[in-house]
Amino acid sequence: MEVFLRIDINLISMFMLGLVFLIAYRRLDLKNILNRVYLGTILVVMTLLFVEALTCIINGRPEPFWIPVSYGLHMILFSIAPVLSGGWYLLIRNFVSTNHQLSQKLKIIVIVPIILNIILTALTPIFDFYFKIDSNNIYARGDRFFVSVIFTYGYFILGLFYIIHQKKNIIMQEFLLLITFSIFPIIGGIVQWLNYGALLMWSSAAFALIFVYIYLQERLIHLDLLTGTWTRKSFDYYVTKKLKQKHVDPFGGIFFDVDNLKIINDKYGHAEGDEAIKEVIDRVRGLINADEIIARIGGDEFVIISNTNDNERLKNLISDIELSFSVFNENKVKPYKLSCSFGYGIYTDEFKSIDQFLRFIDFRMYQDKKSHE
Secondary structure, rough: OOHHHHHHHHHHHHHHHHHHHHHHHEEEEOOOOOHHHHHHHHHHHHHHHHHHHHHHHHOOOOOOOHHHHHHHHHHHHHHHHHHHHHHHHHHHHHHHHHOOOOHHHHHHHHHHHHHHHHHHHHHHHOOOOOEEOOOOOEEEEOOHHHHHHHHHHHHHHHHHHHHHHHHHHOOOOHHHHHHHHHHHHHHHHHHHHHHHOOHHHHHHHHHHHHHHHHHHHHHHEEOOOOOOOOOOHHHHHHHHHHHHHHOOEEEEEEEEEEEEHHHHHHHOHHHHHHHHHHHHHHHHHOOOOOHHHOEEEOOOEEEEEEEOOHHHHHHEEEEHHHHHHHHHHOOOOOOOOOOEEEEOOOOEEOOHHHHHHHHHHHHHHHHHHHHHH
């Protein structure tokens, strides 16, 4: 019973994280890097919660074969912890500065302490650096335990300072999200460090992940139920974040809608109209790059955002889409033909707002539509 009371917070945290993972996996856009990292972090934290609980269960068990098992489990905990916090720090740097790739120098600076920590963890069974397990299979902290604490929490603290330093480049909801995830493990870890035996580090990280999901629900990548594209709300958030950066690189946009959708709806029914929209988007999605996004702005109106500043890339993409429609129409898959009207352009600082840019490419789209009549 005493052991259960120690690990009950781990068990509850694992259960809650498991539910969040299942919900998030179904509702978040898995093509988005932040969403994938978030889900991966949940799995890692659940694993660490399980391993930590298991170490408590076997601690003090008299059978000799539990000693190497205990060493192995604790080595997993000490090895993975800085990997998780270091990865979080790199993610913050990449997340805040979306227009810049992380430098190799920064990656090396972050990775070297992680490798050093793994080496020290591997040597711990010999030299008792981080922990030791006596002949009675009882765990105790080693003389160099504080080194592992520095490796683990150093990244969280660095990330926290970086978030605060870059506050002006982060929209408020995102700022609160990042601050929350950084502070919770720090507080839990400090309490666990000062109160030997308390299991609060990974459970606090679990609660931070649950709290973060509330923000993910509010602001990250939601998908349109019919087409699987981003919603207007997600698109607005993405663009707001993009334009919040200190240096905004030019990017391309394509505005398009489905031609003759009303005729399809009237002649074949709205269900078939929905099928036509889905077919269009499936073909478009198959042609855009991984770093290009597509959002549903209205009923049959969509926007593609590309990181290119080359009009030729946009024109070629439109040509590829139109070719895909031609193949569909020639094969007479449906009793109607698919076609779209397109407007495109490059967003630069000449535009005063994203709305002005959207109106510009929307106007070009209607010019294209008139040419089809």
